[in-house]
Amino acid sequence: MGLRLDIEEDGKRRAVRFTQPELTIGRGPDNIVVINDPRSSRHHLKISRTPQGLLLEDLESRNGTLLNGSAVKKSFVKPGDEFRIGNTRFLLADESAALASTGAAPRDSTAEPSDGEDILEDGPPYAAAESLFALAKYPTIYLKLTPRIFGDVKKGSASAESFFPRLVEAFGSKRLAWGSNYPTSEGALIANLDKAKGALKTLSKEDQAWIFGKTAQVLYPRLAD
Numbered sequence: 260m261g262l263r264l265d266i267e268e269d270g271k272r273r274a275v276r277f278t279q280p281e282l283t284i285g286r287g288p289d290n291i292v293v294i295n296d297p298r299s300s301r302h303h304l305k306i307s308r309t310p311q312g313l314l315l316e317d318l319e320s321r322n323g324t325l326l327n328g329s330a331v332k333k334s335f336v337k338p339g340d341e342f343r344i345g346n347t348r349f350l351l352a353d354e355s356a357a358l359a360s361t362g363a364a365p366r367d368s369t370a371e372p373s374d375g376e377d378i379l380e381d382g383p384p385y386a387a388a389e390s391l392f393a394l395a396k397y398p399t400i401y402l403k404l405t406p407r408i409f410g411d412v413k414k415g416s417a418s419a420e421s422f423f424p425r426l427v428e429a430f431g432s433k434r435l436a437w438g439s440n441y442p443t444s445e446g447a448l449i450a451n452l453d454k455a456k457g458a459l460k461t462l463s464k465e466d467q468a469w470i471f472g473k474t475a476q477v478l479y480p481r482l483a484d
Contacts, residue, residue, distance in 0.1 A: 262313075262338070265350040265448045268294055272447045277351075281307045284344065285318075298322040298345025306336065306351075313337065313351075320344075339472045350449050352439075382416025385425060395429040401478065402430060403438040404470065406451045409458045419458035432466035436474040 262277035275282075275292055284292040287301035300320040307314045315336045317324040325343040326334055336342070338353035378388040385392070394400050412419045426435065437455050439448050446454075459467055 263352045265352055267348040267449050268296060272449065281305055294347050296345040296347040303344050348449060352448060379411050379417040379422060380415030383421045385422065392429045401434045401436060403436055405438050405440045406444045409454050412458065420461050423459055423462060427462060427466055432469040433474055435470045437471050
């Protein structure tokens with residue numbers, strides 16, 4: 260699995276490839292990832308590759324570690340998980356498992372909703388997107404929600420609040436998956452993820468869980484390991 264750690268610190272973003280058996284983070288210069296956050300300990304946490312998966316361990320830090328918003332001492336993590344040390348954000352990403360924009364994916368097919376056409380501008384009931392919703396009758400077609408669609412829902416009479424519930428109603432969240440299209444998409448990965456989460460916040464927690472991880476794990480079982 261080709262892993263990458265996207266880091267946002269003091270308003271600046273950088274990415275570090277995780278190729279080692281173990282990755283350490285903290286203020287000390289001997290860490291693999293050195294941060295300057297004042298709430299970080301010299302040796303704050305480590306992420307280890309184990310036979311059971313990636314294991315994050317807080318190294319008895321002074322101010323603790325938040326994993327997906329909750330304090331944690333030790334937990335297995337996977338691509339898509341976010342953790343924080345003080346005001347510094349980290350997003351774990353799998354570089355090798357991005358969903359394909361078009362064409363074949365393992366066992367199924369994926370496509371982007373707008374596919375370069377302005378089919379959403381007319382707004383509800385999205386009559387111009389009839390051909391898109393017609394694809395829902397094919398159970399092996401999955402849709403990838405990329406940064407482009409989150410821009411398209413702001414055009415004309417379209418809105419995230421009206422379009423995405425309609426999309427879930429047609430396809431079901433188990434056939435929708437967020438995809439960053441990194442690095443071809445404009446903007447940083449974390450910023451694009453935040454935009455997607457904001458646009459889909461009206462959906463149920465269960466629907467969001469499928470779109471931001473579970474669907475990809477079905478298509479790519481290695482992500483669930």
